[in-house]
Amino acid sequence: MQAITSKITKALPVGSEIATCDNSGAKIVRIFTIMGRKTTKGRVPAGGVGDLVMVSVKRGRPDMRKQVFFAVIVRQKKEYRRADGIRIKFEDNAAVILKDDKGNPKGTIFKGAIAKEVCDKWPGIAKIASIVV
Numbered sequence: 001m002q003a004i005t006s007k008i009t010k011a012l013p014v015g016s017e018i019a020t021c022d023n024s025g026a027k028i029v030r031i032f033t034i035m036g037r038k039t040t041k042g043r044v045p046a047g048g049v050g051d052l053v054m055v056s057v058k059r060g061r062p063d064m065r066k067q068v069f070f071a072v073i074v075r076q077k078k079e080y081r082r083a084d085g086i087r088i089k090f091e092d093n094a095a096v097i098l099k100d101d102k103g104n105p106k107g108t109i110f111k112g113a114i115a116k117e118v119c120d121k122w123p124g125i126a127k128i129a130s131i132v133v
Contacts, residue, residue, distance in 0.1 A: 006080065006081060006082040006083045006117060007080070007081065008048035008049050008050060008051075008080045008117065009048055009076075009078050009079070009080040009081075010046035010047055010048040010051075011046065011048055011076045011077065011078030011080075011093075012031060012046055012047050012048065012053075012073060012076060012093060013031075013044045013045065013046040013047075014031055014032060014033065014034065014044055014045055014046070015030065015031065015032070015044075016030070016031045016093070017029070017030045017031075017058060018031065018073070018093040018094060018095050019092060019093065019094050019095075020060075020071070020094065020095055020096065020097055020107075021074060021075070021094040021095070021096060021110050021111045021112050022096050022097060022105060022106065022107030022108075022109065022110050022111070023107040023108060023109045024064075024096075024097040024105075024106040024107040025060050025061035025063075025064045026057040026059075026060035026061070026064050026069070026097055027059045027060045028057075028058045028059040028060070029055035029056065029057055029058060029069075029071060029095060029097070030055060030056050030058050031047065031053045031054075031055055031071075032054055032055065032056055033045070033053065033054045034046065034047040034051055034052075034053050035051070035052040035053060035054065035070075035101070036052070037051075047073055048073060048076055048078075048080065049073055049074065049075065049076050049080065049115045049117050049118060050072065050073065050115065050117045050118045050121045050122070051072070051073050052070060052071075052072055052101065053070070053071050053072070053073060053095070054068060054069070054070060054071070055068070055069055055070075055071045055095065055097070056068050056069075057069065069097050069098065069106070070097075070098040070100065070101050071095040071096060071097050071098060072095060072096050072098060072103070072118060072122055072125060073093070073094075073095050073118075074094050074095060074096050074110075074114045074115055074118050074125070075090035075091075075092060075093060075094040075112065075113065075114070075115060076089070076090060076093050077089060077090060077091070077092060077093055082116075082117075088115070088133065090113065090115070090133075092112075094112065096110065096114075096125055098124075102124070103122040103123065103124040103125065104124045105124055105125055105128060107128075108128065109128070110125075110128055110129055110130065112131065113131040113132070113133040114126075114129040114131065114132055114133070115132075115133060116132055116133060119132050
């Protein structure tokens with residue numbers, strides 16, 4: 001896991017329900033904590049592209065429902081600015097389910113584009129990603 005150069009707008013607060021873009025068996029997950037995020041008292045922590053989050057599966061295979069997993073946010077609708085000055089946003093919010101907190105994905109195929117910042121930060125996801133934007 002490496003640091004990323006751009007400042008990503010944190011657009012997905014705790015409690016957000018987002019889709020997964022892999023074939024792990026989960027369809028919709030709810031973010032319940034953002035790993036490594038410290039905020040002011042009373043402020044709801046939020047995550048953005050490339051952040052490690054803990055999620056609970058809301059919709060998916062029956063054996064995965066109500067289970068807790070680590071995930072990485074790979075797309076967000078809210079635009080953010082890259083270090084070279086361009087702004088990028090995606091069509092939807094999406095995450096990838098992980099086996100562990102080291103960054104090994106549970107699924108073997110990713111549907112849709114993956115942000116470049118995620119591939120720089122998480123090499124395990126970069127190996128499987130077919131479309132990197």
